[in-house]
Amino acid sequence: MATNTSKLVVIVVLPGSRLLTLAGPADVFSFAQQMLEAESGGHSKGYEVVLASATNKKDLQLNSSARLVAATTVHEIDRKIDTLMLIGARLEEQPDSDQFYHWLTTHAPKIRRIAGVCVATFVLAKAGLLHNRRATTHWERNDDLQRQYPDIMVDTTPFFIKDGNIYTAGGVTSGMDLSLAMVEEDYGRDIALRVARKLVIHLKRPGNQKQFGGLLPGYELVSPLLVQLRPWLLEHLHENISVEEMAAQCNMSARNFARVFLKETTFTPAKFLEKLRVEMARNYLENSALSLEEIAVRCGLGGLVSMRRVFLRHLEISPGTYRSTFRTALHTD
Template identity: 60%
Template sequence: MSRSRSSAKKTVVIVATPGILLLDIAGPADVFSIASKEIASQEKGYEIILASVTKNKHIATKSGIRIACDICVTDINFPIDTLLIAGVSLGSLDNIPASFFTWLTAHYPGIRRMGSVCVGAFVLAKAGLLHNKRATTHWEHCTRLQAAYPSVTVDSTPFFVRDGNIYTSGGVTSGMDLSLALVEEDFGREVALQVSRQLVLHLRRAGNQSQFSNLLPSFELKSPLIRSIREWLLKNLDREIRVEYMADHVNMSPRNFARVFLKETQLTPAKFVEKLRVEVARQYLEDTNLSAEQIAEKCGLGNLVSMRRVFIRHLQISPSFYRHAFRTTLATGMAS
């Protein structure tokens, strides 16, 4: 299928797969669409093409809303400036036709830049396009991506990563962060800023994905030892905590305790305690009216200055910014 198009416009192809989140598609599409309207010249901007990864051009999203794609991606025979894999349902990754991966690797050299939204990074990795590259995906799936594709350097921290002409983004809304960055790359900061204002978004969000993720490994509670230690720690966070105290609680020698603890959590006891202090402090900031000074004391983080230092190290944002961004809606109240 061929189309006549203005050579001045940048063709953005957004690839949709069955079972994805609607925002994986709609977020980037709206960013590029609004950018085109903000550009004075009608001959510049973006032409957005929604392409299906299968011959069925009607895609059902996770919300149940069905979308109609313009074309099947393997039928594209026109130049592409930017191609984005708009997420994927990991359960159906193996159901994506082999013809798509053949097409993707064959056309990659002719595409100026290629990227992914959220777990769409798994598609790029399966196609071999992330080999020996740095990449990111949704923080919850970074470990899985790294295990499945060891040649990829997976970074769970950034909202998006660029390595050469490959761009990968984190959780769903990070696709909009990436799209804004691409607009800025193409048409400058002022256009990107106008788009962010129209969408009521930050041009660059403070912090990174870590402010949304769990700092502690999700498998920690599967271990009776770690579960017991965690329960004890939660009752003693406001006190000085040493390895000797933790080991004594489970009747182990400090040396053996430290060795077993590291093996089961991939964290030293000291690092685990610090991350747990931050996790509990986050909960207080979200759900209570306690002052930051009170929270620092209750969590064993010392004073406000030391708590701020720890938050910056782990979350790249201050406690006050975290409270402003994540405080429970009912706790803050709503204007009538």
């Protein structure tokens, strides 16, 4: 698809942005622009990428021990914006943050598509752009986003989500996944695939965010009950552990133990135990040469078929695929 006018892509750099979060999408759109121009003999303009500050200051401190001097601020842009992508989140620390929110809500109806990468989802949410929409963010901030904005349908499984003309992406590199999808949306799979090959990344990365996040968030491990019980569980993980046995280790009745456990962890004992088994199996898959069958037995996941079923339920990936994806590069058989 050739066009004579370029699509203006404005990447808004919010305070505290990470270098890769903004550089990845910028490179995706820039490479696409170069390829479109090359194949059309310079007639197709593709994209024009502009890095803009969300504040009145163009000199920005990034979250990577680096500084960036943006080409402009959003307030100085007087052209039609095709794609607006927000990067970063520490906007509230700036004295002129209200000015940006006013600019965003005023201009949003005139912009073809708007995206928030990683925790920039929180900025879109505060601006009211995610009301009653599906959205994602970094898997570590899933609960925070849902708690602060209960009207949003938060799902941190996908790398990115499109709901209408609003797009949200998960962790840092998910911005590249989203940008490639936008290029494919605009100019087709062939151009997007060529950009992906140029950057040596997947056009559509296999898997999802679940594979990167822990199944047992850290705050649940400060439970007094778990602090007492966890070492024993790890030692007996290969056994068929009952709720009664867990309760006995805490000198509690099974009924009271189950009630207190649920209150402190938000999990039933059985659900927690299954998640713990999966987490330990992940560790073996990443860092050992044990066979899948041996890992299944050591972690109390039964046989290979049973472990595969549990992995698919919790991580949406098979144990074998998980190992090939996440096994440490320094490990040798």
